[in-house]
Amino acid sequence: MAPPSPRQRVLSWSATWLVAGPAAAVVLAGAAPMALQAQAAEPQVRVLLLEADRMPLAAGQQPLVLRAGSQRWLLAPSESVVLQLAAGDLVLERGGAVERLPQMSELWLEPAARPSGDGADFQLQQRGYRGRLQLLVGASAVRAINHVPLEAYLPSVVGSEMPASWPQAALRAQAVAARTYALRQRKPTAPFDVSATVSSQVYKGVDAETPSTRQAVASTRGQVLIYGSSLANAVFHSSAGGSTENSGDLWSQQLPYLVSVPDFDQHSPVHAWEQRLEPEQLQKAFGEIGGAQRIEVLATTGSGRVRQARVIGPSGTLVLTGAKLRSRLGLKSTLVRFEVLAPELAALPPSLPPLPPLPSQPFDPGGQSPVQVPPPSLLAIGRGYGHGVGMSQWGAHGLAQRGQSYDQILRHYYRGTELRPYTSP
Template structure:
C-alpha cells in the first residue's frame, strides 16, 4: 500500500486553493516545526516517542558487565564439563593449554603455592584440536591459520600441570548447553582457579544478566508471583553492580554474605523471565546506585539503616511490612544451657538476658547477659550472632521446666528428650538410714521451702534477617494482591529511582575483568550482605 506521502496519490488533482491565513503567520508557526524536523535525527528515539516497554519499566537492552563470584574454597576441587561439552584449560595469560573430555572429572589440588591439575592422558586433546576463539591468539582464534604452510606443532606439556592461575571453560557441542560442574553444582561462564593461603579459590566469571536468573531462583521460590520475582531481579542486579570490587580477587560471594547463587539448577523459566523483563534496570538515588539490601521477613516493620549500621541512608527507612503469611513472622527459640555456655564462655553461660535499649522499630539495640561468672553488654547484632537468632527483633523469657511430659508441651519446644542440663530435676543419692537427716529451713507459716523450679531461657522473636530494605515475604504479599514490581520497590526503597544502568553517571560497564576501574566499587558503610 502506498504511503500517505506517495506523490502518486496526488497526481492529477486540481491545484490547492490559496491559504486563507496571512503568510507571515504561517511562517511564524512553521519555523519551530522546521527546527524540530532538522533536530529529529539528533534526538534519541525514546525522547520523540514513548517506548511502552520503557514506560512500564520493562526490558531495556544494555551491555552486560562481567561479575566475579567466589563459589568455593578448599585444598582440593573437582571440575568437569557438563553434558556433551569438553573442557578447555588456559593459563593466567589466556593461552590455551589443552582440551579434555567432559566425561571424566579434572581433579585440582593446592601444591606448594600453585594450582596442580593432572588430566587423564587418555582424554587429553591438543589445545588447537577444537574450533573456537582463543583470546591469547588474537583475532585469528585457536586453530585458525593466518598464513601459508603447516601449523607448528604444539609444545609438549609436562604433567601434572602446575600453574599460578588456571582458567577453565566449556567447549560446547552443537546441541548442548555450555556449563561447568564444580563439585556438585553446575555453573555458566568460566572458572578461575587461584591458590590462596594453602587453598584453592574457585571464582565464577560470567555476565551479570547470566548470573541473575540463578540468584532470583536461589533467593525466592520460582513459583512466587512474577512481580515479586521482578522486584528481586532489580534488587539483586543493583546489589551486584554496587558490590563490584575491581581491586579485589572477586566481587561477590555465592552465599548470604552477598546474595545466594546456586548455579544453573536454581534457574527456571520464571526466573529467566523476571530477569529478561527487567533487563538493565537498577535502583538509584542521587545519580548513584543504592545499597539494595533485602531480607526474608521483617516481622511487621522494617528497620532504618542508621538504627542498625553506622550510616543512615535516605532510602532505607523503616516502613510497614506485609509479611503476615511468612512462616517466620513470629517464632520461639529455646536456648538450652549447653548452648548458652558455648555462646558466653567468658562468663560461664547465661542465667538471664536483659534488653537495655531498643530501636524505634522494637529491635534490640543493646542487651546485658547475666552469667555465673559475670556480665556482658552486647549490641543486638552481636547477640544475634552468638545465639544464632533469626533476627534482633526479639525478647527473652524464662519458662518453667517440670519433669515429665508437661515440660515437652511448652510452646516453642520440640518434642523429644531434654538435653543434658536443660533443667530437669536431679534427685540426690539416698543417704544411709543412720546418717543424721538435715532439718528443713523454717519459713513463714511453718512449712518447709520448696526447691525452685528449673527454668529454660527462650528467645521470642519476629522476622528473619537484618530487617533493612526489601522484605521478600512482604514483596510476595504485595505481588499476590496485584501490586507491580515498581510499586514494591518504591515501598521498600523510599525515594529511589528505577532506571537503566547505562544511564547511571560514572558507572563502569566494562564487560572484561581487566578493564574495570574503581568507579564501580562499594563506597558506603553497610557491612553485611544482601539477605542476612
C-alpha cells in the same frame, strides 16, 4: 545479605533494548558519546563460588579448556578433573594420572568454543554454572571465581533467593534488587565482587533457574534502582516481622531511602517464632562468663529490634550489640525478647524457702550442703528473619498477592528511589 560498600553509577549497556528496541541507539541524558560504542559490552560479575584446597571440576555439555600460563588441557564433554593443593604445589588429577603444577598462581577453565544452548558451561562440586571459572592459587586454598555476564547470573540468584513459584511481581522486584546490588558491589581492584552465599546474595548456578525466574530477569533487563545519581543500596532480607528497620539503626549510615516501613509478611512462616536455648548452647555462646542465666534487653531501635543487651552468667556479665547477640546465639533476627525457663525444682526439699532469682548454687538456710540446681534454659521469642533493612522478600510476596506491581513493591521498600536503565562507566 551483607551491606555493600558505596559505588558510583556510570553509562548503559541496555538502554537501547529498554528504551527503543534493538535497532535504535538511545542513551540516557548526560551519557558520554563513547557509550554508543560500549553498549554491546554487558557487565560481568565475579562470584566467589568456593575457597578450598580441593576443587572437583567437570565440563558441561561442551568441551572446556583448562589453561595455566602456556599449558593447555582439553576436557571432553562431561569429563571431570580434580585440582588439589599438595605440599605447597597444585596437583592436577585426571583419568587416574597425576600432574604437578609447581609455582602456579592462576588457572582458567572456559568453553573451548562459543557457548551455545541453555546448559551449564562447567561444573564445580557437581553444580553447573555459566561463564568462565578463574582459579586463584593461594598458600593454603584455591579460590574459584565465576566470571559471568550479569543477565546470565541473575536468573539463578532470583531462583536461589525466592521460590520460583511466587508471583511475577515479587520475582521481578527481586531481580531488580539483585541486579542493583550486584552492580553496586563491583570492585575492580579486588579479586571478586560478590560471594555465592547469604553474605552477598545466594547463587546456586543453573539448577536454580526456571522459566519464571528467567522471565522475571528478561522482563526487567537492565533496570536498577537509582537514588540521586548513584545506584541504591538495594539490600533485602527474608521477613521483617511487621516493620522493616532504619539502616542507621543497624549500620553506620542512615540512607534516606532505607527507612522503616510497614511490612506485609504476616503470612510468613517466620513472622513469629520461638527458639529454645539450652544450657549447653548458652555455655558455648558465652563461655567467658560460664553461660547465661538471663538476657536483659537494654535498648531497642524504633522498630523494636535489640540495639544492646546484657547477658548475665554465673561468673560475670557481657554487654553486646543486637547483631553480636544474634550471631552468638544463631537467632533468626534481633526483633526478639528472652524469657527464663526455670529448672525443674520438684525434687528439692519442701522446707526450703523460695529460691532467689536464678541462683547457680543455692544453699540450705541451716548451712548444710549446697543444693545443686541445674542451669536454666532460655526462650527467645522473636519475629522476622534477617537484618530487617530494605525489601522484605515475604513482604514482597504479600504485596504481590494484593495486586501490587514490581515497581510499586520496590517504591514501598526503597523510598524515593527511581527505576531506571543502568548506566556504566
